[in-house]
Amino acid sequence: MIHLHARSSYTLLDSALTITQLVQRSKELNFSSVVLSDKNVMFGTMEFYQACVSNNIKPIIGLEVSCIIEDEIIDFLLLAKNNDGFANLMKCSSIVSGSTNYLEFSQLMEFSQNNILIVYGEGGYLEQALMNENKEECIRRMKLISSNFDDYYFAVSMNDASFWQIRNQLLKICSQELGYKTVALSKIYYEKEEDAYLFKVVSGIRLAKTIEDHSLPSIQGRYIRSLEEMKQFYDEDDLNQTEEIGARCSINFDEFKTSLPKFKCPNNVNASQYLTQLCIAGLKKRLNNQVTKEYTDRLRHELDIILSMKFEDYFLIVWDFIRFAKKQGIYVGPGRGSAAGALVAYCLGITHVDPIKYNLLFERFLNPERISMPDIDTDFPDDRRDEVIDYVYQTYGKEHVAHIVTFGTLGAKQVLRDVGRVLEIPLREIDVISKAVPFAPKMTLRRAYKESAYLRQLIDADKRYTELFRIALKLEGLPRHTSTHAAGVVMSNLPLNQVVPTIQIEQDMVSTQYTMEYLESIGLIKMDFLGLRNLTIIDDVVKMIQAKNQDFAILQIPQDDKKTFEIIRKVDTMGIFQLESDGMKNLIRKMEPTCFNDIVATIALFRPGPMENIPIYLEAKKNPSSIQYIHPKLEEILKDTYGIMIYQEQIMQVAQIMAGFSLGKADILRKAMSKKKASDIALMEKDFIDGCLKNGYTKELAHQLFDLIAKFAGYGFGKAHSVAYGLVAYQLAYLKANYPYEFYCSLLNSVIGSESKTAEYIDECRRKEIPILVPSVNTSSFTFELEDKSIRFPLLAIKNVGGSAIEEIVNEREANGKFNDFHDFVARILTRKVNRKIIESLIDAGALDEFKVNRKSLLASLDDAIRYADLVRIDTGNQSRIDLGLVSKPILYQIKEDVLERSEREKAVLGFYLGSHPILEIKKKLGIEGQPLVKLRQSQGFVKGFCCISKMRQHRTKKGDLMAFVIGYDETSDIDLVVMPNVYQKVQPILVKGHYVFFEGKMDDKGSCLVNTVRLLEEK
Secondary structure, rough: OOOOOOOOOOOOOOOOHHHHHHHHHHHHOOOOOOOOEEEEOOHHHHHHHHHHHOOOOEEEEEEEEEEEOOOOEEEEEEEOOOHHHHHHHHHHOOOOOOOOOEEEEHHHHHHOOOEEEEEEEEEEHHHHHHHHHHHHHHHHHHHHOOOOOEEEEEEEOOOOOOHHHHHHHHHHHHHHHHHOOOOOOOOOOOOHHHHHHHHHHHHHHHOOOOOOOOOOOOOOOOOOOOOOHHOOOOOHHHHHHHHHHOOOOOOOOOHHHOOOOOOOOOHOOOOHHHHHHHHHHHHHOOOOOOEEEHHHHHHHHHHHHHHOOOOOHHHHHHHHHHHHHHHHOOOOOOHHHHHHHOHHHHHHOOOOOOOOOOOOOHHOOOOOOOOOOOOEEEEEEOHHHHHHHHHHHHHHHHEEEEEEEEEOOHHHHHHHHHHHHHOOOHHHHHHHHOOOOOOOOOOOHHHHHHHOOOHHHHHHHOHHHHHHHHHHHHOOOOEEEEEEEEEEEEEOOHHHOOOEEEEEEOOOOEEEOOHHHHHHHOOOOEEEEEEHHHHHHHHHHHHHHOOOOOOHHHHOOOOOOHHHHHHHHHOOOOOOOOOOOOOHHHHHOOOOHHHHHHHHHHHOOOOOOOOHHHHHHHHHOOHHOOOOOOOOOHHHHHHHHHHOOHHHHHHHHHHHHHHHHHHHHHHHHHHHOOOOOHHHHHHHHHHHHHHHHHOOHHHHHHHHHHHHHHHHHOOOEEHHHOOOOOOHHHHHHHHHHHHHHHHHHHHHOOOOHHHHHHHHHHHHHHHOOOOOOOOOOOOOOOOOOOOOOOOEOOOOOOOOOOOOHHHHHHHHHHOOOOOOOOHHHHHHHHHOOOHHHHHHHHHHHOHHHHOOHHHHHHHHHHHHHHHHHHHHHHEOOOEEEEEEOOOOOOOOOOOOOOOOHHHHHHHHHOOOOOOOOOHHHHHHHHOOOOHHHHHHHOEEEEEEEEEEEEEEEEEEEEOOOOEEEEEOOOOOOOEEEEHHHHHHHHHHHHHHOOOOEEEEEEOOOOOOEEEEEEEEEOOO
């Protein structure tokens, strides 16, 4: 007997059964075959197949579908008999997994070909007909189905309330009256009998219901039953029939493979010839026709490997869409990952890194001795990436290009929140528990419980929380919803639904139902189209420069620019890709980069593993004379990094030069060491020692060399990637050093919508004395713009002022000239899509300051201005026009303005203080220096700061002592100050709204400061 139905957790939130549980439990119960039959989807097919193979169990692929027959929705189970049947299942799933959740009868007939079709009861028409003893109706429907399908069975899945009655009726009709075949069918939604409650909770998450809701399904008996249990419910013939069905189902997954589309070459040239021609021409162009033998030999070597591995179409496709991007004026990044080590990519313009100049290795990218697919990821400006993807989609067709599915899961915090809601635990309590889970990559509940004493205390102190945690542990990791891979796209020569089921998640194109890790095995190569904000900044700055200097080219800037290295050494790296984090800044201070290679090394070292090499690297850089090489030949490999193996390429070169390894084999050694595969390392060690001995080195030296490689291999970083991203960092630093106005203008545009980042960047502009002009209805537009040696603030960054309102303002002033005064503006704009609330926001932001009336007076005069606008507007049919001469303009109110109130209203619509603020004047008078609050909030450990108190709340502790929670602010942000009783006793009189104070304390991971000193500062 085998189970013919199992719905896994990939039937999202409608099953509590993982693929691992399904396969391993089936093995424990000695089943020789196991079926996966998710509802409408085939997300788990490849995971299921591989799990079955590793457990020596035969996999059978099925699919639950629903079909409309004579206005009735009837459930069917399809089981693939062979490859043609499996192909039909993929096509079927591609249809019903999207917005259409059922099949038409004609579609069911088509997709059931080469599949076994099982009609089952439980909840459908069959059960209702049998329960109501509507024998004639039941027989008529069964005959309808039997007349249209070749290989079908009838079954009733177990339902504790009515199973026996339905089963007996079905057996009587099928066997005695119609001669139809019946089969045992136990629907499976979870692993074990006690997991029924888990399924109920999962259903509660899916349906947004609580556990006490009587409408929440409570389905018992849907677990993986043993043969002995099944014998209690089904006749021996029905059980044997499951074996017979399983024996007739067999799929060869090796036949479901595809390849990249064939690139259409011009003039009937084949792809190999065309790629070679392009590379030769590209190399001449790169080297200004000064091609040396070193470059020619390297190009020939790479092309030989590429062509022998049949990857010519891959390179041509990438070349083609990058060529399209450049033609459209879309900036393309210099490269990323190991692809930057390919001279072919450099010749084709795919990358802008000369691998010979930087001593990069092609075999790190493509290794014929360790068959691997090429992986060229490309960076584009984040606002134009979709144009390139759309070109690929249009060029190769909707049936051949797809996104890749990903899953949002019930992660550690999410599962606590979801389960807590179902269990009716109050939201405020769930928040406390969820926040007690430490924030860290790949955090799990078990790890959180182990690491957080506070979480343990919470969970163990309350039975409700203990139960919550117990259930959450079991559900953690289940897929919750679908999404698409952030950058990945796959392409196929065959129509995609012939090799992989698809699903429509986004409107533009379908996604594969298999996740990324299973696509390469069927010949689908992932290409990453990444949107990089930093490239958008470079592109914008270059266009601003080229408006004044057409000859400027970012790829031709000198790599030894003094200004650039000055700002890097000064750690003036805000806005510089890879170099702006606090940790990186600390490393730069120690490294003191003086050349491009120093930037490359810095980027490579500042990684979780390589960081361990930083102290010895710095010591060697400081004292080069102290460097000792265990063999002179190592010096030529390691001299640029002061005797330290930083890069993976260096590890490969040592194996090549000392042990005679090919670079392909050296890459296998590198990977084995980095993955810490003991068995592979042992085999490679013998080859390495033997190779060294063969080259005339001693056994002692050979072991020393191998140990040296092993020491650094786990921490080595790809030099190709570091060089490519080092170029992006250098380009940004060059632009910042030499074109600061253009740089900051673009930098600010890149963070419109982020109040904290905008405030941070504006604060840096202030420090550099780059004026930020208040927004203006006469000059501002959607983005920050340069005005001589100043940057104009945009209308788009003002709250309540949307795109349509800005468009109206811009169009009106372009059509009819600038606004002359306040009344002119209100009269011309109020008639369109700009309402009172928008005008108030514009006033508060300073966008009407140029009318030379203070903001409070404008707000007070707004009602009169609106009445004036109504009077001068003349409606003529569907249009209206303005006649400003109809009535006199009202007299503006003249009201004295409080600077602090004005600043607070400004902050309310901008999120920060843009104009002059009292606190800036205070800082100048008192000579206060140091980090603004927006930076302090991002700090850890001991800090010092200055702020104005805006709020103070007194609180009594459990012991009865008084403490305080204080909110302070400066021109960039605000901060929470926690004043404990021992400090509060001393500083209570100081903590008053409006007081300017200096404080010292320790920042916590939530951005609050536990203060130990507060001192009042008064104006001198």
